[in-house]
Amino acid sequence: MQKQQHLSKNQKIVLDHVEKANQPLKAYSILYNVQKKGLKAPLQVYRALDKLVEIGKIHKIESRNAFVACKNSNCVVSNATAFSICEGCEKVTEINNSKLSKYLGNFEDSSGMKYSKYNLEFFGLCKKCKNK
Amino acid sequence: MQKQQHLSKNQKIVLDHVEKANQPLKAYSILYNVQKKGLKAPLQVYRALDKLVEIGKIHKIESRNAFVACKNSNCVVSNATAFSICEGCEKVTEINNSKLSKYLGNFEDSSGMKYSKYNLEFFGLCKKCKNK
DNA sequence: TACATAACGTTATATTATAACAATATACGA
DNA sequence: TCGTATATTGTTATAATATAACGTTATGTA
Numbered sequence: 001m002q003k004q005q006h007l008s009k010n011q012k013i014v015l016d017h018v019e020k021a022n023q024p025l026k027a028y029s030i031l032y033n034v035q036k037k038g039l040k041a042p043l044q045v046y047r048a049l050d051k052l053v054e055i056g057k058i059h060k061i062e063s064r065n066a067f068v069a070c071k072n073s074n075c076v077v078s079n080a081t082a083f084s085i086c087e088g089c090e091k092v093t094e095i096n097n098s099k100l101s102k103y104l105g106n107f108e109d110s111s112g113m114k115y116s117k118y119n120l121e122f123f124g125l126c127k128k129c130k131n132k
Numbered sequence: 133m134q135k136q137q138h139l140s141k142n143q144k145i146v147l148d149h150v151e152k153a154n155q156p157l158k159a160y161s162i163l164y165n166v167q168k169k170g171l172k173a174p175l176q177v178y179r180a181l182d183k184l185v186e187i188g189k190i191h192k193i194e195s196r197n198a199f200v201a202c203k204n205s206n207c208v209v210s211n212a213t214a215f216s217i218c219e220g221c222e223k224v225t226e227i228n229n230s231k232l233s234k235y236l237g238n239f240e241d242s243s244g245m246k247y248s249k250y251n252l253e254f255f256g257l258c259k260k261c262k263n264k
Numbered sequence: 265t266a267c268a269t270a271a272c273g274t275t276a277t278a279t280t281a282t283a284a285c286a287a288t289a290t291a292c293g294a
Numbered sequence: 295t296c297g298t299a300t301a302t303t304g305t306t307a308t309a310a311t312a313t314a315a316c317g318t319t320a321t322g323t324a
Contacts, residue, residue, distance in 0.1 A: 008270080008272085008320090010271075027310095028311075040274085041273070042311085043273085043312085043313075044272075044274095046312065047271075047272085048271095051270095062194035062195050063194045065280095065310085065311065065312095084241055084245060084247070095241050097242070100239065103235060107254070109216055109225075110229070111216075111225075112259075113216060113259065114256060116255060116256045117254070117255040117256065118252060119195065119255075120236075120250060120252045120253075121250065121251050122239070122241075122250045123247060123250065123251075124245055124248045125245075126243075126245060127244075127245065140289090140290095140301080140302060140303085141302085141303085158279085159279095159280070172304080172305085173304075173305065173306085174280085174281070174282090175282075175303095175304085175305085176303075176304075178280090179302080179303085180302095183301095197279085197281095
């Protein structure tokens with residue numbers, strides 16, 4: 001079976017909303033904002049998010065329990081993600097660095113285990129916050 | 133002021149319990165298990181965990197909302213963590229690889245932002261689970 | 265058309281985590 | 295050793311995040 005190409009109604013609504021934000025959104029904040037579009041229950045949002053994360057349109061920022069649209073157009077599956085997170089203003093940026101992704105994609109630990117997926121979150125202060 | 137050297141009663145109880153487990157534990161599972169030692173409320177566990185994470189004795193596995201004792205004896209602060217997570221049996225191993233930590237510790241993104249902290253989680257199947 | 269699969273809608277509930285307040289213990293300089 | 299700042303504790307209530315379980319409806323495709 002092939003990976004589905006188009007999104008369902010709820011998936012479109014959620015993705016649309018998350019893409020318009022320039023920052024990670026919490027699931028319940030998404031819920032409140034798409035209620036006018038007919039999504040009434042948390043599960044409707046979580047199910048859409050699950051699918052969107054699965055196909056790589058959305059990434060979850062694990063340390064923040066928040067969801068952000070993928071900025072990496074060729075990201076078909078969320079198997080290699082890296083983010084920069086400012087601990088001052090909470091701005092999150094997806095890192096798109098081919099050296100980094102090559103390095104981590106090929107990483108093997110001492111046990112010889114090879115990984116199919118990784119998520120990396122960097123923390124620090126962005127320029128603005130550093131100069132405060 | 134100097135970083136405190138010894139742990140409080142609750143902190144010791146929680147750390148002790150987490151160290152004895154060879155796997156990440158959930159906060160409420162810790163709670164149930166330390167109730168005989170007098171910790172009755174979630175906050176008592178979360179506060180101890182917060183402190184222990186802060187001083188590097190315990191790490192949080194963000195993708196699992198679980199807590200594991202640090203295996204890296206020289207880890208004074210949790211500013212550079214990497215884990216291997218088996219998606220089959222959920223076994224989690226802390227990765228202690230100096231090349232990796234050097235690479236990530238020196239990583240700078242295109243904006244020139246430098247990071248004070250990172251957390252990396254690798255996912256895959258361990259040998260046992262791969263051979264099933 | 266028929267069938268499998270994905271998506272939907274709904275209610276209830278589980279799980280994870282923090283707010284707010286008052287009390288007690290501890291470290292440490294004057 | 296007194297005073298005081300800070301850390302820790304205890305407690306109740308509640309917020310925030312996420313899933314179970316059920317039945318129904320839509321969609322893709324042989």
